[in-house]
Amino acid sequence: MHFNRGNKSDNFLLSLYKRLLYPRMVEEKMLKLLRQGRIGKWFSGIGQEAIAVGSTLAMQSDEYILPMHRNLGVFTSRDIPLKKLMAQWQGKLTGFTKGRDRSFHFGTQEFKIIGMISHLGPQMALADGIALADVLEKKQKATLVFTGEGATSEGDFHEALNVAAVWNLPVIFLIENNGYGLSTPIAEQFRCNHLVDKALGYGMEGIQIDGNNILEVYDTIDRIAADIRQKPRPVLLECLTFRMRGHEEASGTKYVPQELFDEWETKDPLSNYEHFLVDQGILTTDLMVDIKIEIKKAIELEVEEAFDEPEPEANSLTEVNDMYFPHEQTVSKAIGLESEKRYLDAISDALDLAMQKYQNLVLMGQDIADYGGAFKITEGFAVKYGKSRVRNTPICESAIIGAGLGLSINGYKSVVEMQFADFVSVGFNQIVNNLAKTHYRWGQNADVVVRMPTGAGTGAGPFHSQSNEAWFTKTPGLKIVYPAFPEDAKGLLLAAIEDPNPVIYFEHKYLYRSLTGSVPDGYFTTEIGKAAKLTEGNQFTIVTYGLGVHWAMDYLKGNPAVSATLIDLRTLQPWDKESVAAAAEATGRVLILHEDTLTNSFGSEISAWIGEHCFQFLDAPVMRCGSLDTAIPMNKILEDNFLAKARLADTIDKLLKY
Numbered sequence: 001m002h003f004n005r006g007n008k009s010d011n012f013l014l015s016l017y018k019r020l021l022y023p024r025m026v027e028e029k030m031l032k033l034l035r036q037g038r039i040g041k042w043f044s045g046i047g048q049e050a051i052a053v054g055s056t057l058a059m060q061s062d063e064y065i066l067p068m069h070r071n072l073g074v075f076t077s078r079d080i081p082l083k084k085l086m087a088q089w090q091g092k093l094t095g096f097t098k099g100r101d102r103s104f105h106f107g108t109q110e111f112k113i114i115g116m117i118s119h120l121g122p123q124m125a126l127a128d129g130i131a132l133a134d135v136l137e138k139k140q141k142a143t144l145v146f147t148g149e150g151a152t153s154e155g156d157f158h159e160a161l162n163v164a165a166v167w168n169l170p171v172i173f174l175i176e177n178n179g180y181g182l183s184t185p186i187a188e189q190f191r192c193n194h195l196v197d198k199a200l201g202y203g204m205e206g207i208q209i210d211g212n213n214i215l216e217v218y219d220t221i222d223r224i225a226a227d228i229r230q231k232p233r234p235v236l237l238e239c240l241t242f243r244m245r246g247h248e249e250a251s252g253t254k255y256v257p258q259e260l261f262d263e264w265e266t267k268d269p270l271s272n273y274e275h276f277l278v279d280q281g282i283l284t285t286d287l288m289v290d291i292k293i294e295i296k297k298a299i300e301l302e303v304e305e306a307f308d309e310p311e312p313e314a315n316s317l318t319e320v321n322d323m324y325f326p327h328e329q330t331v332s333k334a335i336g337l338e339s340e341k342r343y344l345d346a347i348s349d350a351l352d353l354a355m356q357k358y359q360n361l362v363l364m365g366q367d368i369a370d371y372g373g374a375f376k377i378t379e380g381f382a383v384k385y386g387k388s389r390v391r392n393t394p395i396c397e398s399a400i401i402g403a404g405l406g407l408s409i410n411g412y413k414s415v416v417e418m419q420f421a422d423f424v425s426v427g428f429n430q431i432v433n434n435l436a437k438t439h440y441r442w443g444q445n446a447d448v449v450v451r452m453p454t455g456a457g458t459g460a461g462p463f464h465s466q467s468n469e470a471w472f473t474k475t476p477g478l479k480i481v482y483p484a485f486p487e488d489a490k491g492l493l494l495a496a497i498e499d500p501n502p503v504i505y506f507e508h509k510y511l512y513r514s515l516t517g518s519v520p521d522g523y524f525t526t527e528i529g530k531a532a533k534l535t536e537g538n539q540f541t542i543v544t545y546g547l548g549v550h551w552a553m554d555y556l557k558g559n560p561a562v563s564a565t566l567i568d569l570r571t572l573q574p575w576d577k578e579s580v581a582a583a584a585e586a587t588g589r590v591l592i593l594h595e596d597t598l599t600n601s602f603g604s605e606i607s608a609w610i611g612e613h614c615f616q617f618l619d620a621p622v623m624r625c626g627s628l629d630t631a632i633p634m635n636k637i638l639e640d641n642f643l644a645k646a647r648l649a650d651t652i653d654k655l656l657k658y
Helices: 010-035 049-058 072-077 082-089 123-136 155-166 195-202 214-230 258-265 269-279 285-307 316-321 343-357 381-385 397-409 421-435 438-442 486-498 547-558 577-587 602-613 636-642 644-657
Strands: 143-148 171-177 205-210 235-240 338-342 361-365 390-392 413-417 448-454 479-481 503-508 516-520 532-535 540-544 564-568 571-573 590-597 623-627
Touching: 010 049, 010 072, 010 214, 010 269, 010 285, 049 072, 049 171, 049 214, 049 269, 072 082, 082 285, 123 143, 123 155, 123 171, 123 397, 155 171, 155 195, 155 397, 171 195, 171 214, 195 205, 195 235, 205 214, 214 235, 214 269, 338 343, 338 486, 343 361, 343 381, 343 486, 343 503, 343 516, 361 397, 381 390, 397 413, 397 421, 397 448, 421 448, 448 486, 479 486, 486 503, 486 516, 532 547, 540 547, 540 577, 540 644, 547 564, 547 590, 547 644, 564 577, 577 590, 577 602, 590 602, 590 644, 602 623, 623 644, 636 644
Parallel strands: 143 171, 171 235, 205 235, 361 390, 361 413, 413 448, 448 503, 479 503, 540 564, 540 590, 590 623
Antiparallel strands: 338 516, 479 571, 532 564
16 A cells, blocks of 8 residues: 655644544544443444545535444544543434434534435435535535445435535535445446546546545545635545444445455555655554544543433423424514406415525425526526526436535525425425434424425325325424415415425415405515414314315305314414314314325324324214325326215215215
């Protein structure tokens, strides 16, 4: 192994040695603790330390790094106290996640490190968003994100690289190619000769280096980062290395041929660097011993102190509250003139006012810039606010939602448009595992609104008409709003953008141009979590939302002898239990109506809650009216039969006759 010291001082080279030695000795301690049964799991990076240490030291201290679970050297090189790390690994209260997540699955704004989730690939899109915020702020900064060779087969890898290339984002995508994805060798993972060759497909520079040579790692990252700070663009860096332990200790290493261990043992990053320093006259045997004694003493002290740290105390209220970033909405009242607006125009108006109020707000979505979006909601926005804030995206929903989270991490707000709510399925993981859980895990809010053009009634068939709100009402950490009227469409969208938590905003396509109402012209917000009572009657209560509100209104208008209280939920998470309970108590009969399919819908949850909490007031079973448990057909006759509206009158008649 050849080390090129360049003009580096002896002190600097020696400090690199201490940085490289420290995580190795920490790992050796962890392996002892594992054998003693004092810890339960460990993902070893022995043999790969030069990548984590060298790259981290080459980055500026205020630049974000997004490591993986084998990159202890990133954390130690950013000077995170071992006691704090050990508390995290042990699930202690003083760990970064208060005992809520494991190993390196956490982030810290203090040290500018954003941890991974177990799905491996999604953190690369977060790096895009972080870098985008730096570009918009005109900061000359680089972002470094790690991935393993196995995750380069995931769609998140391709989406993140493509977005970074198209948007010229200063991101270093670092592949740690250690030869195996758990037990699967690289020959069974891809057919290209080198992973760095993939850079060509995205029009970016690709570099391959010896990942076990700490000076080569440091110099390469230092050069790339300095360059892309001045001329923003992504670079793909493949670091060749090898892990000398199993994927995690329980998995063992029997699947690896012994000759590979023999070969890579000669390339050990620590021993090779030690020999280099000895040859340079920088390191002596006595000094090496002294350094190791000092490090060992510090490790022993901090590890034992961490074992004495307090365990978390289980408090259900605290746990539930910590799913969300603290936010008490202050409702802004409408002031001034009102005008007739279509549902679609009210949404556009809200986005326009939000873009004026929040200079750090970015809109992202397919075709939303010059074209104005599939439904023309953002028409003219690119001219008014510029394409840096109104961004056309490639067709890659996962990367764009992830970029939204990255923007939030780096101080920005974002509204992400799904061209159709159906298409969110390919970005599902980013919403339910990243946006929803990030605050609970390590206290970082996800200031992202995902707009979801939803619903049937336009003959668009199975892939453009779904009502998929129940996919998300199940997920703690998300807020779900679903306006039925133009005024609420505007007020709830502005409230969602104000809220620092992730909000899924459902907007019904059928209502875009078919529904008009009086809407205040100025800025106002509607309370999230508060239902609206549209009518008051004494025979029964209808609880509904979205297009179901209009079906119910049409029914009541056509049946004036029927007296019903109509509740428009407006928000599905959190939903207004108090208003529903009051109406159930007053009328004694409840019908839950929604466009979604019947089985396992959000209406099922409302029904169960009413049965549990309002049973003593009921004169009949809670009844549900939902759409057929099928996919949504395109043909108008079939679609009309599918929708819950077709069974509304019969269900009401059944309820009243009970």
